[in-house]
Amino acid sequence: MNPRLLRTVGRALAVLGLIGAAVLAPSGPASAAPQPIGRCTTSSGVVLAVDFSHWGGPVYRSCGTTPTTGYELLNQGGWRTTGTGHDGPAFICRIGFSGHQGGKQYPTSQQEDCVLTPPASAYWSYWHADPGEDTWEYSQLGAMSYRPRPGSVDLWIFGGTNIEGTKGRPTVTPDQLRAHNSRPTGGDPAPKPEPKPDPARTAQRPADGDQAPSPPSEKPSEKPSEKPSKSASPSASATASPSPSASATTGAAVAAPKKGAKVVDAAPAADAEHDSGSIVPVAATAGLVVVIGGAAVFAAKRRRREQ
């Protein structure tokens, strides 16, 4: 290439480097915090439910504080999502929970590469049920724009829907998932202090204890430990699960599901490990590109000489 182009490229690289150097630490603290499921009541907190029954898993249920967005709710307490390359993180393409299959995100990369927007026949659809309502409402907003109301239920199911939301409706009812206790049950909430607490929430909340995020609620306390091992065998279909009584003991809050997957409470868990990878492949590629580019420059020079 000509020297002018090289200079331009060099300048662009310098700017990129500056930007890279100026990168700050991950921005501000999250305004919402994960909670043990007992902390969600009929009028406070938001119940988040994710249906893994498409892959033979259960319907997980967890609790988060308000104010929050649907996205934050789905990215705390061990939950993690992946967006698409085309739409960014706001489009929920994969969902994973660190307590389910070791944090593996579904659909897997073999099923959906999450580069372009997934088809309407197989994607995570987003449903709300406001407090007191027993019908699901197809979300009219994206997860980052929607702010769930205290006491409401957010449900993510995988499958296909039509635009009106009449096909592909959830098989579980909001009643099976929502909190029925009017007062928070269980021990301490998650140790993470809220920067901007909801006044209604703080009034009901006992003093925070600085404890590890082990779920201290009485009833579901034994659940998280046995959950991963149980769901580790993907061959076992959800209905044929050998211990349906376990989910029944999860609490009075959870009614037995009519059909399909069972409902399991998901306690706040630590985030799945994130490996930022190694720089070696990048360096190797840079070397390869330099070698190929050098060969091209050499060939161009020889050609000019021959003419």
Added chain:
Amino acid sequence: MSSSPYAARTAEERTAATPDTGGRRLPRTLHPVAWWIWALALATAVSRTNNPLLLFLVLAVLGYVITVRRTEAPWARGFKYYLYLALTVVAIRVVFRAVFATGMTPDDHYLFSLPHIPTPDWYAGIQLGGPVSLEALLSAATDGLRLACMLCCIGAANTLANPKRALRVLPGALYELGVAVTVSISVAPQLVQSVQRVARARRLRAGRTKGLKALRGIVVPVLEDALERSLRLAAAMDSRGYGRAGSATPRSRRLTGALMLLGMCGLCAGAYGLLDPSAPTLLGLPALAAGSVLCLAGLRLGGRRVTRTTYRPDPWRFAEWAVASCGVLSAVLLFVNAGYDPAELNPSIYPLSWPTLPLVPAAAILLAGGAGFLAPPPTPPTPSAPPTPHITAPRTEETA
């Protein structure tokens, strides 16, 4: 069709015209279709990956092959314009991602903030402005880079293949479309040549060749020149029998037209059915097959009644097979998912991590670069004709 000094020569002519190259392969121009197959296959392979490492590798390979195998023809000097176009694509993608914010996640690396324009509730799906994260810009850049690479593949085909000889291998039935086909195939190379001609003319007149002011002085003559040249080329083709019905009766012409139209509709429906999984299955492969059959029938019917002989046919020898199969093989390797994790083709930016370099796809792309060795060296410009074409040179090509 072309009597320019850059055109391919037959074997006899070549041995007579070129001196002994000292054991190296005899220079000749490769069949244009071989270059098109190679480039389109590479573009197909690129469409599969979002991995910036693989994409940069593709760009390097394209640059190398073009450097060693391009001719000295005017259209062969235009690759940098395709690169500019590719850079524009990436820039537009990044700017759009920054303006139409896709939201910050708590783990993102904050870069800067654009003024946020609040949108009403019923329009909340689209956000204007707001915080911009490093992840958002990087994912937009890699997304744009993929399209940029595909554009560069097409640019490489336009640079390496002689567009006028490519026009010649079109099936006879397409001659009906004469002017339209000629203009559509030759418009990109024509534009490149026009830009070069206008810029050279400005240089000769000591005019400005840079900056926004010069742009206005360049754009208008370029557009005018390109259209004029395309039309002149089409007229030249027309006078040589393109777009003539030959001995066809009106009835058979209508039949050919109907077959082609139906076939094209079938192809469109089939492609749509294949790409949209929710479409009825009848719309997928069956429609595609029916469409291709109809198209082939139309082409055969149209080609049967127009008999044309070819003057100096382009040979299809080992080098053509090798170049075309290089490209096709690399595309196949990127589609079979053998020997690597398909997730590595599309590394996730959220959370930020270094991309990996899957070995098989990288090897496949380097294999496509083998076209640089397998293709014969280009014909050197004959001493009688200077390598930089003077003003009248392109005219002789068009009317040839």
